[in-house]
Amino acid sequence: MGHALITAGTSGLGRMVTEAFLRAGHSVTTTYRNNYDKANEVKNELAAYRDSLSIVQADVTKKHDIGNLVNEAVKNYGGIDYLINNAGPFIFERKKLLDYTEDEWHDMIGGNLDAVFYLLKLTIPFMREQHFGRIINYGFQGANSASGWLYRSAFAAAKSGLVSLTKTIAFEEAEYQITSNMVCPGNIVGEMKESRIAESRKQHDDSTPIGRPGTGEDIARTILFLCDKDSDMITGSIFEITGGLDVINRYR
Template identity: 45%
Template sequence: MERQRTLAGKTALVTGSARGLGRMTALQLAALGCNVAVNYVRSERDALELVDRLRAFGVRAAAVRADVGDPASARRLVDETERLLDSGIDILVNNAGPFVRERRSFADAPEDELEMLVQGNLLGPMRLDRLVIPGMRERGFGRIVHFGFGRSAEARGWPHRGAYAAAKVALVSLTKTLAVEEAGSGITVNMVCPGDIRGNNKEKRIDEVRGEADPEASGRPGSGEDVARVIAFLCDPASDYVTGNIVDVTGGFDPIRYRFA
């Protein structure tokens, strides 16, 4: 069955979308008729290949290199998106955000690492939100989606992930605040919190992981499509009554309790 192009004529900026969950989100939005800006820092080849795939849906697409953690780069990202796609940004998906795999306590982490995690996971999305909200207000339509981690809304401690968790939990509060402040402007703001979706599964469809066993979740591993489908729903014009929500897409997996029970 052919998908309804419910987002035809809309323009989305998906940060960190050359690979992984951002890539699947970009594909999902383009399939619904949305023009998409692909943001990357180092993965230029992947970004350009994705742009070609997006254009095959009959939409406009462009790749923009920018580090969302850098203030000047974030502003350029918005300006270039609007110039290349000849449109204001209707949908902002704040997917990009650094994560340090090495496990260490907060007191043992170098200061520049702490600053990098906060800049990329909190201040970067905050800046982008501020840059796109005025245009969304003028058009009377906007969708902002932040990324968290599973159970972010509970604001529990996450040992060895202190700065990352603190930034994401702060983003929970911002999500709820903006949802209230911008409700009258036709702008919704929500957060999606993926579970432990690993490796290549971030770019797989549900059918590709169905049947695989995963004892940590509800029967099967998570896929990129699981997350992208939720984002597409939140971006739908008919989802204007859904705002200020923190949506776990985890298959029941709890990343904190699992490791520290």
């Protein structure tokens, strides 16, 4: 079994990913940014895995925090086999580019693109040494074609750049048996981010062609599959997990 570094894995779409890796027998280092109470709640919920779980406070927009995070993971578990870049700031207010402040722009680019650069620089050496590694980045529906996303210019720009980086790393690191892929969640909102598929099937969602809302478990199952040692032929790929919903154009 290996060690997974999962950013922002105590809440939202990262919560079920953390649990999935633990249940599969892996150890996990994950992070929270501000919500200590939520992180502690998750720690208690996953008490059965206390020896395999480390939760670290970290802000991925800060290079220093990223360095401390990787050092903590390596100190506790010896290396990193899986890098799951789940964390990344998002501005929920819908506004055009000219209404963004410089700080908001830099947070979007820094947290969603620069942070991945720093994490790759720090973790790939461990993966190269062992000739194995799995990298998963998060995008958005349509990112593969660099779709414009009205009112989400900074976020879309960062994630579209991350698409290219995801593919480039796949090419560059293939000789070391390191894969790099991206998952693009659909419109998974509210409590469904931390819900299971079984709960989702009890609800009908008219807006999603598949007929049910997406869940955090949908994302976790996909990521766990892509991280399997026998999934090495899948690299440089972008996976949309939307249930057939056109997320971007739905809001235009």
